[in-house]
Amino acid sequence: MLLIEQIASHEVLEAAFQWVCAQRAHYHFNGDIWQLRRWWSEKKQQIQQLLLNGSYRFQELRRFQAKDRTIEWWCSQDALVLKAIAIVLTEHLQPHLSSRCFHLAGRGGLKGAVREVYAHLDEHQFVFRTDVKKYYASINHHLLMDLVGQYVKDDVVIALLWGYLRRYVSDGGKYLDITQGISLGCPLSPLIGALFLKPLDDRMASLLFPSSEGLGVGWLLLCPLYG
Numbered sequence: 243m244l245l246i247e248q249i250a251s252h253e254v255l256e257a258a259f260q261w262v263c264a265q266r267a268h269y270h271f272n273g274d275i276w277q278l279r280r281w282w283s284e285k286k287q288q289i290q291q292l293l294l295n296g297s298y299r300f301q302e303l304r305r306f307q308a309k310d311r312t313i314e315w316w317c318s319q320d321a322l323v324l325k326a327i328a329i330v331l332t333e334h335l336q337p338h339l340s341s342r343c344f345h346l347a348g349r350g351g352l353k354g355a356v357r358e359v360y361a362h363l364d365e366h367q368f369v370f371r372t373d374v375k376k377y378y379a380s381i382n383h384h385l386l387m388d389l390v391g392q393y394v395k396d397d398v399v400i401a402l403l404w405g406y407l408r409r410y411v412s413d414g415g416k417y418l419d420i421t422q423g424i425s426l427g428c429p430l431s432p433l434i435g436a437l438f439l440k441p442l443d444d445r446m447a448s449l450l451f452p453s454s455e456g457l458g459v460g461w462l463l464l465c466p467l468y469g
């Protein structure tokens with residue numbers, strides 16, 4: 243089965259629908275999530291058709307400034323589609339990603355990273371921690387898609403991923419054409435961020451402990467010797 247057929251399947255779309263409903267259960271009664279829930283049976287068929295014929299297009303995003311970060315808000319239908327893509331691509335890409343990408347679902351999260359580090363402290367006395375400032379915002383789209391193309395051969399999915407990257411953002415009445423970086427607050431971004439680190443993971447497979455944190459990505463290097 244093609245990747246796009248998996249994304250558009252009843253099971254995956256239903257799982258994504260349940261996810262977006264839970265994520266946005268607290269939204270204002272005028273929020274678009276309630277329209278999506280009300281007309282889900284009809285909407286699901288429309289989404290399936292658009293996905294399968296390659297004509298699904300993401301809407302413009304809205305940008306909000308939180309206390310410590312800027313968030314790009316996807317409409318509920320687009321968030322659902324992005325979650326469906328994430329569900330399928332996570333299973334598809336997981337064999338190629340480092341087992342130490344602890345921020346991915348099912349990898350143990352922060353507690354899993356702590357357990358892994360603790361298990362290696364006896365033989366690795368020296369610890370170096372660093373991170374990439376604004377990691378998501380710094381990702382080059384063309385380098386990323388060159389990497390994606392090594393593992394994703396479905397042209398329709400590739401087009402969807404380009405739409406996810408080359409997005410339009412409404413920011414206080416100004417419309418911005420985003421040409422670099424991936425979106426915070428998006429269900430697909432943790433997976434894409436992990437994939438972009440794969441070349442670094444491959445070079446330092448025995449030492450790298452990456453985990454998504456705040457606006458960047460951080461990792462630990464454990465070494466038996468200093469220098």
